[in-house]
Amino acid sequence: MEEEIRAPRLGDAFGRTLRRCWAAGATPGAAFEIIERDDGHLSAADATRYFTPVADLSELDREAVTLAHGRILDVGTGAGRHALALQQQGKDVVGIDPSPGAVEVARQRGVAAELGSIAHPPEGVGQFDALLLMGNNFGLLQSTQMAKAVLRQLALLARPGALLIGTGADPASSDPDHIAYQDHNRKRGRLPGQIRMRVRSGPLATDWFDYLLPSLDELRQLIRPSPWRLETAHEQGTKYLAVLRLQTG
Amino acid sequence: MEEEIRAPRLGDAFGRTLRRCWAAGATPGAAFEIIERDDGHLSAADATRYFTPVADLSELDREAVTLAHGRILDVGTGAGRHALALQQQGKDVVGIDPSPGAVEVARQRGVAAELGSIAHPPEGVGQFDALLLMGNNFGLLQSTQMAKAVLRQLALLARPGALLIGTGADPASSDPDHIAYQDHNRKRGRLPGQIRMRVRSGPLATDWFDYLLPSLDELRQLIRPSPWRLETAHEQGTKYLAVLRLQTG
Numbered sequence: 011m012e013e014e015i016r017a018p019r020l021g022d023a024f025g026r027t028l029r030r031c032w033a034a035g036a037t038p039g040a041a042f043e044i045i046e047r048d049d050g051h052l053s054a055a056d057a058t059r060y061f062t063p064v065a066d067l068s069e070l071d072r073e074a075v076t077l078a079h080g081r082i083l084d085v086g087t088g089a090g091r092h093a094l095a096l097q098q099q100g101k102d103v104v105g106i107d108p109s110p111g112a113v114e115v116a117r118q119r120g121v122a123a124e125l126g127s128i129a130h131p132p133e134g135v136g137q138f139d140a141l142l143l144m145g146n147n148f149g150l151l152q153s154t155q156m157a158k159a160v161l162r163q164l165a166l167l168a169r170p171g172a173l174l175i176g177t178g179a180d181p182a183s184s185d186p187d188h189i190a191y192q193d194h195n196r197k198r199g200r201l202p203g204q205i206r207m208r209v210r211s212g213p214l215a216t217d218w219f220d221y222l223l224p225s226l227d228e229l230r231q232l233i234r235p236s237p238w239r240l241e242t243a244h245e246q247g248t249k250y251l252a253v254l255r256l257q258t259g
Numbered sequence: 260m261e262e263e264i265r266a267p268r269l270g271d272a273f274g275r276t277l278r279r280c281w282a283a284g285a286t287p288g289a290a291f292e293i294i295e296r297d298d299g300h301l302s303a304a305d306a307t308r309y310f311t312p313v314a315d316l317s318e319l320d321r322e323a324v325t326l327a328h329g330r331i332l333d334v335g336t337g338a339g340r341h342a343l344a345l346q347q348q349g350k351d352v353v354g355i356d357p358s359p360g361a362v363e364v365a366r367q368r369g370v371a372a373e374l375g376s377i378a379h380p381p382e383g384v385g386q387f388d389a390l391l392l393m394g395n396n397f398g399l400l401q402s403t404q405m406a407k408a409v410l411r412q413l414a415l416l417a418r419p420g421a422l423l424i425g426t427g428a429d430p431a432s433s434d435p436d437h438i439a440y441q442d443h444n445r446k447r448g449r450l451p452g453q454i455r456m457r458v459r460s461g462p463l464a465t466d467w468f469d470y471l472l473p474s475l476d477e478l479r480q481l482i483r484p485s486p487w488r489l490e491t492a493h494e495q496g497t498k499y500l501a502v503l504r505l506q507t508g
Contacts, residue, residue, distance in 0.1 A: 015467070018299035042291055042303035050267035052459045054291035054303040187462045210301045213436045218264070 021214035025111015028089050030211075031057035032115045036089075041211075048206040048218065049191055060089040064098055067091070070251040071144060073244060074175045075099065077253060080139025083167060085128060085147060088112050090121035092144045097121070106132060128163045137169045143176030148252070149221040151232060153204050156220065161236035165256055174238055174254040181223040182248065201228055226250045270463035274360015277338050279460075280306035281364045285338075290460075297455040297467065298440055309338040313347055316340070319500040320393060322493060323424045324348065326502060329388025332416060334377060334396060337361050339370035341393045346370070355381060377412045386418045392425030397501070398470040400481060402453050405469065410485035414505055423487055423503040430472040431497065450477055475499045 027043050034040030041057040067075070075095045080102070084093045087105025089112065096103040097120070106126040107113050116123035124132040128150060141164055143150060151157040164174060181203030183189060192202035203223030209216045224232060226243055229252060233240060238254040276292050283289030290306040316324070324344045329351070333342045336354025338361065345352040346369070355375040356362050365372035373381040377399060390413055392399060400406040413423060430452030432438060441451035452472030458465045473481060475492055478501060482489060487503040 015297045016299045018301065038287060039305050044293065044301055044303055048264045049462070050265045050464075051462045052267065052293055053461065054293055056288050056305070212302065213298070213300045215299075 018210060018215035019213050020217065022109050022111045023209040023211035023214040023216050025109040025114070026211040026214055027057050027111075027209070028060055028109070028115045029111045031061060032089065032118065036061035044210045046208050046210050046215070047191065049187075049194075051187055051191070052210075060091060062091045064091075064095040067095055068249075070177055070244060070246055070249060071095070073251055074142060074144060074177065077173065077175055078103075078140040078142060079173075081136075081169075082140045082142065083135075083138040084121075084142045084144065085164075086143070086145065086150060087116050087121060087123055088145065090116035090119050090123060092142060093121040093123070094119060104135065104138075106135070128160055128167075131167060135167070138167055138172060139169050140173045140175060141168060143174065146178055146223065148176045148178040148229060149205075149223060151222050151224070152220040153222055154201055154232065157222070157232040158235055161233060161238055165237045168256045170256065170258045172256045173241075174256070175251070176254075177249065177251050178226065178229060179223060179250070180225045180248040182225075203228070226252065267459060267464035268462050269466065271358050271360045272458040272460035272463040272465050274358040274363070275460040275463055276306050276360075276458070277309055277358070277364045278360045280310060281338065281367065285310035293459045295457050295459050295464070296440065298436075298443075300436055300440070301459075309340060311340045313340070313344040316344055317498075319426055319493060319495055319498060320344070322500055323391060323393060323426065324350075326422065326424055327352075327389040327391060328422075330386075330418075331389045331391060332384075332387040333370075333391045333393065334413075335392070335394065335399060336365050336370060336372055337394065339365035339368050339372060341391060342370040342372070343368060353384065353387075355384070377409055377416075380416060384416070387416055387421060388418050389422045389424060390417055392423065395427055395472065397425045397427040397473060397478060398454075400471050400473070401469040402471055403450055403481065406471070406481040407484055410482060410487055414486045417505045419505065419507045421505045422490075423505070424500070425503075426498065426500050427475065427478060428472055428499070429474045429497040431474075452477070475501065 031041035038058050042054045043057050044054045082103040084105040087107050093103045093105040105121045105123040108127040113123045113125050126132040151160050195202050205221045208218045237257050241255045242253045244251040280290035287307050291303045292306050293303045331352040333354040336342050336356045342352045342354040354370045354372040357376040362372045362374050375381040400409050444451050454470045457467045490504045491502045493500040
């Protein structure tokens with residue numbers, strides 16, 4: 011049994027997951043999102059959650075869709091479930107995602123999707139009246155250290171007075187493995203909800219990256235040194251929708 | 260990003276998966292079986308497949324249940340889906356599994372389950388008229404090298420003239436990653452369908468082990484030097500049910 015165990019290949023694991031789910035008609039049981047955390051923890055979820063039909067979006071998601079106006083950027087659009095909801099309301103939305111597979115699937119579903127991220131937006135994409143961080147994508151703030159820079163990069167994509175609309179969840183958990191991970195984070199001076207992770211699918215793994223689940227109070231702290239101000243927040247159980255506005259002048 | 264990536268803890272990952280699925284009422288989307296192959300390939304499947312209700316068992320599975328008579332051993336009973344079907348027919352079945360979590364769940368579901376494996380059966384478990392290798396558990400033959408020993412160990416658990424009833428599937432695949440793995444196996448003199456794998460769940464990983472998906476023809480070859488003889492085989496697409504009988508004298 012002393013043979014070499016090989017590592018996964020670096021690649022678009024997230025896109026592979028979405029592609030397979032879409033190829034199977036977004037039917038439950040066909041493709042799974044597998045998340046590996048840097049402590050060796052592995053979890054899976056049915057990939058159909060990226061294909062939630064517009065009619066089945068959560069109340070907070072629908073509220074976000076209603077609040078967004080003007081030219082809208084859906085950051086980390088995935089398979090485009092929120093972009094499609096915006097389009098159904100006749101709104102003007104561009105979806106961006108760093109995953110080529112996600113962009114491919116979102117386009118096949120009719121979304122104006124482009125390859126890109128907050129740090130590396132599509133060339134000439136311009137500025138927006140509303141930026142969306144749906145599906146807990148306040149996580150893209152990454153960490154206490156990175157949040158300020160990410161919020162500044164988001165401001166570069168925003169027109170004066172633009173809204174930054176996103177969802178999040180309190181990371182508090184009753185799972186002893188999550189509690190231990192969060193305690194370890196605190197000891198290192200990190201926010202408890204910071205996760206170093208990668209996505210895996212079949213032979214592929216993405217690069218490791220930091221994703222942040224801040225509580226609403228932590229989010230308030232993170233945006234303090236940024237050009238964004240919290241305008242409204244809607245809490246529902248452990249989940250929340252936060253609406254930030256870009257300060258001008 | 261140059262911090263240590265930790266490995267999973269050695270533990271009963273399979274049992275954790277079954278426990279979580281059972282705790283969620285065996286509802287789809289609650290728990291996933293994650294399989295890691297030694298080439299870095301990762302795949303997931305909904306754990307509800309271990310809880311298939313008796314009425315929903317496949318035709319081959321139901322045939323196996325019908326064929327088994329007398330004192331029956333269900334090898335690798337998992338959550339006991341086949342053992343429960345046997346019990347519903349008033350049959351006398353003992354389930355064994357090396358996973359403490361599986362044994363716990365199977366017992367909670369009413370199966371006479373014991374901790375044990377082919378190599379290490381429960382003490383005093385005695386001998387049986389029928390041994391079942393359901394759910395592709397001809398895989399427990401492990402490899403060309405190991406199959407002979409495993410088939411001999413199974414014979415030690417069998418009464419004269421006993422049946423060994425199991426299911427399998429031809430490993431032929433159109434997935435390029437599986438094809439590459441099988442080619443690599445052939446180059447090493449292994450059967451194409453041999454898989455070195457471990458089960459992962461949350462923070463846990465089992466030990467690495469070999470699991471074998473022999474075609475029906477390969478199974479015929481594997482049992483040739485054993486005390487078992489193929490009595491009948493029922494092929495259905497790429498799947499098969501094979502019934503072996505212990506030769507006496």
